Every structure is written in structure tokens, then in C-alpha cells.
Amino acid sequence: MRTNIVQSDSDSWDSAALAQVPDSVIVAATKKSNDMGGDPGTTANMIAEQYPNIKKGNSTNSDTDSTDVGDKPYLNADEAKQQLSSLDYYRKNRSEIEITSTTKSTDDWKFNFTKGNMTGTIYVENTGLISATSSDGKELGSGIWR
Structure with missing residues (x-):
């Protein structure tokens, strides 16, 4: 693409x-x-x-150009966890999902979870995207939280 x-x-x-x-x-x-x-x-x-x-000719510096209200370059763990409800899969299955671990990387937060016998990962990216995949690689959903 x-x-x-x-x-x-x-x-x-x-x-x-x-x-x-x-x-x-x-x-x-x-x-x-x-x-x-x-x-x-x-x-x-x-x-x-x-x-x-x-976009060509559009240079940005994420450290200085964040001018939109609520446009923070990095989320803390609590802020990232609050965004989970932006994902349809999480919202629909919230009562069955248990977050088992939380890991921060440079560009996102990774939430490992279990739902019954299934395990998976939800990524909350600082860019505003959120996605979930099962441990066998099946995409469970994606969206935008910003």
C-alpha cells in the first residue's frame, strides 16, 4: 500500500x-x-x-508542534488504559476480558489480555490508533481513539 x-x-x-x-x-x-x-x-x-x-513539504517536530487541545505526544499507563473503550471489541467484551500485563514501548502501550481460553494483545498507540489481535494472529478490531 x-x-x-x-x-x-x-x-x-x-x-x-x-x-x-x-x-x-x-x-x-x-x-x-x-x-x-x-x-x-x-x-x-x-x-x-x-x-x-x-506530506511532502510538511516538516513537523512532534516535540514542539503539538498545538491541538489534548494532543499529547505520549500517554501514561492510566491514560492509555482509559482509551481501551474506544475499541469496539473491548467495549463489547469488557466483562469477559482480563488485562494480564501492561508494557510501554516507545510509540505505544501493549495490554496483554485473556478472554476465556483466548489470549491476545491490545495496542494503544500514541498516534491515536488502537488495535487488538489474538495470540494466533487474528485481528480482533482496530480504531482511532483521538
Whole structure:
């Protein structure tokens, strides 16, 4: 999809910056765009909402350019956990899900969970994306929490 985006309008999209966008962001935006009947340009614009540096000529510094209300570059554990309800899968299964561990990485929080006999992981990314996968690799859902 990265190649399709750049090829759709090479004057608008920065391939080097796009290569730095996590795969989960690309997949979530592609799915959302496809569901709406979108094309690579629509997908790119969705990604650019969270990663504006993919637009050529649009340099940003995340340490100094966060001007939107509530646009914090990094969440703490409690803030990340509050965002779990943004995910349909979590909201619908909340009473059956037990969070077993929480891990912070550079760009996200990882919540390992169990639901009955199933285990999985929910990622709350600082970019505003949230996704869940089962331990066998099945995508359980994704969304945007910002």
C-alpha cells in the first residue's frame, strides 16, 4: 500500500516518511478507506491525520508542534488504559476480558489480555490508533481513539 500511495501522487507523498509509519497504521487506514470506497489518496490522507510528515513539504517536530487541545505526544499507563473503550471489541467484551500485563514501548502501550481460553494483545498507540489481535494472529478490531 505504501508504494500505491506514493505512485498515486508522487508529488504529494514522501516515501521515506511513509516507510516510518507502523504497519498497523497502514492496515487500519487501508481497511477504513476500502470500507468507504476510497483509493490510495484517501488512505494517505487518513494516515496524514496522524503522520503529517508523510506530506511532502510538511516538516513537523512532534516535540514542539503539538498545538491541538489534548494532543499529547505520549500517554501514561492510566491514560492509555482509559482509551481501551474506544475499541469496539473491548467495549463489547469488557466483562469477559482480563488485562494480564501492561508494557510501554516507545510509540505505544501493549495490554496483554485473556478472554476465556483466548489470549491476545491490545495496542494503544500514541498516534491515536488502537488495535487488538489474538495470540494466533487474528485481528480482533482496530480504531482511532483521538
